[in-house]
Amino acid sequence: xxxxxxxxxxxxxxxxxxxxxxxxxxxxxxxxxxxxxxxxxxxxxxxxxxxxxxxxxxxxxxxxxxxxxxxxxxxxxxxxxxxxxxxxxxxxxxxxxxxxxxxxxxxxxxxxxxxxxxxxxxxxxxxxxxxxxxxxxxxxxxxxxxxxxxxxxxxxxxxxxxxxxxxxxxxxxxxxxxxxxxxxxxxxxxxxxxxxxxxxxxxxxxxxxxxxxxxxxxxxxxxxxxxxxxxxxxxxxxxxxxxxxxxxxxxxxxxxxxxxxxxxxxxxx
Numbered sequence: 001x002x003x004x005x006x007x008x009x010x011x012x013x014x015x016x017x018x019x020x021x022x023x024x025x026x027x028x029x030x031x032x033x034x035x036x037x038x039x040x041x042x043x044x045x046x047x048x049x050x051x052x053x054x055x056x057x058x059x060x061x062x063x064x065x066x067x068x069x070x071x072x073x074x075x076x077x078x079x080x081x082x083x084x085x086x087x088x089x090x091x092x093x094x095x096x097x098x099x100x101x102x103x104x105x106x107x108x109x110x111x112x113x114x115x116x117x118x119x120x121x122x123x124x125x126x127x128x129x130x131x132x133x134x135x136x137x138x139x140x141x142x143x144x145x146x147x148x149x150x151x152x153x154x155x156x157x158x159x160x161x162x163x164x165x166x167x168x169x170x171x172x173x174x175x176x177x178x179x180x181x182x183x184x185x186x187x188x189x190x191x192x193x194x195x196x197x198x199x200x201x202x203x204x205x206x207x208x209x210x211x212x213x214x215x216x217x218x219x220x221x222x223x224x225x226x227x228x229x230x231x232x233x234x235x236x237x238x239x240x241x242x243x244x245x246x247x248x249x250x251x252x253x254x255x256x257x258x259x260x261x262x263x264x265x266x267x268x269x
Contacts, residue, residue: 005070012069019063023056079106 030049033041063069084102091099098105113119132140186192 008068009070009075012063016060016063019056019060023053023060026052026056077110079110082106 026049030053033045033049064072079101082101082103084100086099087101090101098109114122183193187194
């Protein structure tokens with residue numbers, strides 16, 4: 001009887017090991033595609049891989065729940081040999097994940113319960129779930145279902161509809177302020193709204209209402225017909241008015257004019 005149970009346990013373990021190996025191969029193949037063929041990978045292909053993984057997991061669950069499968073919970077695994085040295089056979093069996101089978105690694109690999117932190121979080125969540133009443137839980141479920149339905153509706157809408165909506169929003173949204181544009185055109189074209197005040201000292205010379213300041217009047221070159229070259233040269237000199245005597249002709253100019261008038265008199269011809 002005991003031998004029969006042992007054989008049945010070994011057969012179930014071998015079958016379970018083979019199915020887990022198939023699941024592992026599918027996972028490795030899918031990860032390889034995601035890493036190396038992500039640019040050529042299509043969404044239907046991704047869904048097919050997920051469907052394959054889901055089917056393999058469901059098969060393993062059915063095997064575990066089968067009546068002919070022995071209960072693994074009643075089986076106890078006891079480590080017979082612990083060593084801090086590297087075990088090449090163990091490295092090969094675990095695909096280089098477990099190099100040694102020591103006192104530090106055994107509690108993690110042979111654990112039959114979650115970590116204490118995970119157990120504490122699970123208890124906390126269970127206590128919170130127990131405090132929530134049926135009505136509150138039902139409201140939360142309805143809210144979550146509503147959010148999921150809205151999200152699915154948005155995802156199921158064609159992409160063209162979303163693009164058309166976004167383009168319509170961009171077209172309807174004004175990109176400028178008409179009032180600012182009109183004010184700018186009025187200021188440039190008609191000077192509307194511009195300040196008429198000028199700062200002190202910025203008025204150019206000759207502006208209406210601003211007297212023109214100069215150092216004094218200047219006499220242009222004078223040429224009198226019929227005079228000699230020496231006299232014409234003297235008459236052609238330009239002399240500036242002496243500062244401080246506005247409107248007064250210099251004496252040298254007066255003398256030249258008198259000499260020119262005397263030479264042109266009819267009695268002197």
